[in-house]
Amino acid sequence: xxxxxxxxxxxxxxxxxxxxxxxxxxxxxxxxxxxxxxxxxxxxxxxxxxxxxxxxxxxxxxxxxxxxxxxxxxxxxxxxxxxxxxxxxxxxxxxxxxxxxxxxxxxxxxxxxxxxxxxxxxxxxxxxxxxxxxxxxxxxxxxxxxxxxxxxxxxxxxxxxxxxxxxxxxxxxxxxxxxxxxxxxxxxxxxxxxxxxxxxxxxxxxxxxxxxxxxxxxxxxxxxxxxxxxxxxxxxx
Numbered sequence: 471x472x473x474x475x476x477x478x479x480x481x482x483x484x485x486x487x488x489x490x491x492x493x494x495x496x497x498x499x500x501x502x503x504x505x506x507x508x509x510x511x512x513x514x515x516x517x518x519x520x521x522x523x524x525x526x527x528x529x530x531x532x533x534x535x536x537x538x539x540x541x542x543x544x545x546x547x548x549x550x551x552x553x554x555x556x557x558x559x560x561x562x563x564x565x566x567x568x569x570x571x572x573x574x575x576x577x578x579x580x581x582x583x584x585x586x587x588x589x590x591x592x593x594x595x596x597x598x599x600x601x602x603x604x605x606x607x608x609x610x611x612x613x614x615x616x617x618x619x620x621x622x623x624x625x626x627x628x629x630x631x632x633x634x635x636x637x638x639x640x641x642x643x644x645x646x647x648x649x650x651x652x653x654x655x656x657x658x659x660x661x662x663x664x665x666x667x668x669x670x671x672x673x674x675x676x677x678x679x680x681x682x683x684x685x686x687x688x689x690x691x692x693x694x695x696x697x698x699x700x701x702x703x704x705x706x707x
Contacts, residue, residue, distance in 0.1 A: 567604025
């Protein structure tokens, strides 16, 4: 945990917060903070800054807080991802938060199992927990917005053109002549499921303005592809 995230209900007054639970345990057990120590803190969805320990007990930590720094910059690209299997989903959420993705769209595909949409990991509290873990690692405060679209064709035909607007859109497809790493500008990256999108799905996305690109000459797992795509597009910008 590289930042202690604060919620509105933590405030005792305009300058002081009271923390318990896993944040208190982390401050005492991992950071081993004592009276007067300064910790990196941030308001969830807001500013970052410093929290000074002013009181410690067995169950609570009180911090005097000063928030002056803005959140870290957002990633230049949004991510559209065919819903991965549940065991990968938590890692994808954390990675999206760590990389500063503003919007994550989870979509359907022929190769997405219907049962994936019933995963408890898609419940709002579980999504927020995974995203928050990514923020705590990255030292950021702004959660990605997660959008669920369980029907592929309506999303691509009805939603994608408006999301693209005047920006770029790339769809990862093995063997594409252009590499994502050579592209620049803000936009959207579309990543498929294990086994990739079927030809119809790629062609439909292309007809709506998506440009096929390759991430690598290797076949990547979904969670690795997410990291590779976000890293390549961040460097190219």
